[in-house]
Amino acid sequence: MLERVATWPEEAQEEFVRSVATIENKHLGAYRLNDAEREAVRRGLIEMREGKLASDSAVAAVFNRYRA
Structure with missing residues:
Protein backbone atom coordinates (compact mmCIF):
# COMPACT_ATOMS: atom_id res chain seq x y z
CA MET A 1 0.00 0.00 0.00
CA LEU A 2 2.81 2.42 0.83
CA GLU A 3 4.13 2.04 -2.72
CA ARG A 4 0.70 2.98 -4.12
CA VAL A 5 0.50 6.11 -1.97
CA ALA A 6 3.21 7.69 -4.13
CA THR A 7 0.83 7.51 -7.11
CA TRP A 8 -2.05 9.24 -5.31
CA PRO A 9 -2.91 12.92 -5.85
CA GLU A 10 -1.03 15.30 -3.54
CA GLU A 11 -4.14 16.09 -1.49
CA ALA A 12 -4.73 12.37 -0.84
CA GLN A 13 -1.09 11.91 0.15
CA GLU A 14 -1.34 14.78 2.64
CA GLU A 15 -4.50 13.25 4.11
CA PHE A 16 -2.68 9.92 4.40
CA VAL A 17 0.21 11.55 6.27
CA ARG A 18 -2.20 13.29 8.68
CA SER A 19 -4.03 10.02 9.31
CA VAL A 20 -0.85 8.08 9.96
CA ALA A 21 0.45 10.84 12.26
CA VAL A 62 -21.36 3.88 46.34
CA PHE A 63 -20.42 1.08 43.93
CA ASN A 64 -22.23 -1.48 46.05
CA ARG A 65 -25.36 0.65 46.18
CA TYR A 66 -25.60 0.83 42.37
CA ARG A 67 -24.62 -2.77 41.68
CA ALA A 68 -27.74 -4.10 43.37
Whole structure:
Protein backbone atom coordinates (compact mmCIF):
# COMPACT_ATOMS: atom_id res chain seq x y z
CA MET A 1 0.00 0.00 0.00
CA LEU A 2 2.81 2.42 0.83
CA GLU A 3 4.13 2.04 -2.72
CA ARG A 4 0.70 2.98 -4.12
CA VAL A 5 0.50 6.11 -1.97
CA ALA A 6 3.21 7.69 -4.13
CA THR A 7 0.83 7.51 -7.11
CA TRP A 8 -2.05 9.24 -5.31
CA PRO A 9 -2.91 12.92 -5.85
CA GLU A 10 -1.03 15.30 -3.54
CA GLU A 11 -4.14 16.09 -1.49
CA ALA A 12 -4.73 12.37 -0.84
CA GLN A 13 -1.09 11.91 0.15
CA GLU A 14 -1.34 14.78 2.64
CA GLU A 15 -4.50 13.25 4.11
CA PHE A 16 -2.68 9.92 4.40
CA VAL A 17 0.21 11.55 6.27
CA ARG A 18 -2.20 13.29 8.68
CA SER A 19 -4.03 10.02 9.31
CA VAL A 20 -0.85 8.08 9.96
CA ALA A 21 0.45 10.84 12.26
CA THR A 22 -2.79 10.72 14.24
CA ILE A 23 -2.54 6.94 14.62
CA GLU A 24 1.11 7.16 15.64
CA ASN A 25 0.42 9.84 18.23
CA LYS A 26 -2.50 7.86 19.64
CA HIS A 27 -0.47 4.70 20.11
CA LEU A 28 3.10 5.90 20.53
CA GLY A 29 3.13 9.59 21.30
CA ALA A 30 2.73 11.52 24.50
CA TYR A 31 -0.83 12.66 25.17
CA ARG A 32 -1.13 16.42 25.33
CA LEU A 33 -3.76 17.83 27.66
CA ASN A 34 -5.97 20.63 26.45
CA ASP A 35 -6.54 23.65 28.71
CA ALA A 36 -9.72 22.25 30.30
CA GLU A 37 -8.05 18.91 31.05
CA ARG A 38 -4.99 20.63 32.48
CA GLU A 39 -7.19 22.71 34.79
CA ALA A 40 -9.12 19.62 35.91
CA VAL A 41 -5.84 17.91 36.82
CA ARG A 42 -4.74 20.99 38.78
CA ARG A 43 -8.03 21.06 40.70
CA GLY A 44 -7.78 17.36 41.44
CA LEU A 45 -4.24 17.71 42.76
CA ILE A 46 -5.28 20.61 44.99
CA GLU A 47 -8.24 18.62 46.33
CA MET A 48 -5.96 15.65 46.96
CA ARG A 49 -3.49 17.80 48.92
CA GLU A 50 -6.40 19.21 50.95
CA GLY A 51 -7.59 15.69 51.78
CA LYS A 52 -10.87 16.08 49.91
CA LEU A 53 -10.79 12.58 48.43
CA ALA A 54 -13.34 9.93 49.32
CA SER A 55 -12.11 7.01 51.40
CA ASP A 56 -11.91 3.53 49.89
CA SER A 57 -14.86 2.42 52.00
CA ALA A 58 -16.99 5.37 50.86
CA VAL A 59 -16.23 4.61 47.21
CA ALA A 60 -16.99 0.91 47.74
CA ALA A 61 -20.31 1.83 49.38
CA VAL A 62 -21.36 3.88 46.34
CA PHE A 63 -20.42 1.08 43.93
CA ASN A 64 -22.23 -1.48 46.05
CA ARG A 65 -25.36 0.65 46.18
CA TYR A 66 -25.60 0.83 42.37
CA ARG A 67 -24.62 -2.77 41.68
CA ALA A 68 -27.74 -4.10 43.37
